[in-house]
Amino acid sequence: xxxxxxxxxxxxxxxxxxxxxxxxxxxxxxxxxxxxxxxxxxxxxxxxxxxxxxxxxxxxxxxxxxxxxxxxxxxxxxxxxxxxxxxxxxxxxxxxxxxxxxxxxxxxxxxxxxxxxxxxxxxxxxxxxxxxxxxxxxxxxxxxxxxxxxxxxx
Ligand code: FES
Numbered sequence: 001x002x003x004x005x006x007x008x009x010x011x012x013x014x015x016x017x018x019x020x021x022x023x024x025x026x027x028x029x030x031x032x033x034x035x036x037x038x039x040x041x042x043x044x045x046x047x048x049x050x051x052x053x054x055x056x057x058x059x060x061x062x063x064x065x066x067x068x069x070x071x072x073x074x075x076x077x078x079x080x081x082x083x084x085x086x087x088x089x090x091x092x093x094x095x096x097x098x099x100x101x102x103x104x105x106x107x108x109x110x111x112x113x114x115x116x117x118x119x120x121x122x123x124x125x126x127x128x129x130x131x132x133x134x135x136x137x138x139x140x141x142x143x144x145x146x147x148x149x150x151x152x153x154x
């Protein structure tokens with residue numbers, strides 16, 4: 001009878017050790033996965049950290065009507081491509097020169113308008129009201145033979 005109890009206790013102890021070990025391994029893998037994911041967020045892949053520079057393609061010139069804009073984003077910064085007239089285009093950084101809010105194009109008044117402090121900029125990027133005194137940053141622009149508009153990132 002005593003031998004039987006010893007055997008049951010031995011088996012019970014064995015399963016307790018096994019379950020305990022399994023839980024510890026599960027915790028280790030879970031914590032390890034969490035740490036690995038955290039490291040992935042903290043250290044983004046090298047490709048994501050590279051900044052685009054030079055001429056970058058944006059939109060086709062015929063996709064815009066006079067007075068219309070397209071917005072593109074490079075390196076986390078938004079830019080506008082503006083068709084000023086049938087054969088005139090311009091590009092500006094959408095970052096307001098006053099305090100770096102993002103301006104929006106208002107086609108009704110043909111002005112870039114800043115939602116933060118109500119600065120306005122004309123189609124040449126010049127300030128036309130509000131606290132901003134500097135123009136929007138104009139980007140160099142070119143159009144290739146196929147009609148694709150490129151802007152130059154520095
Ligand atoms: S940030 Fe644009 S007006 Fe102040």
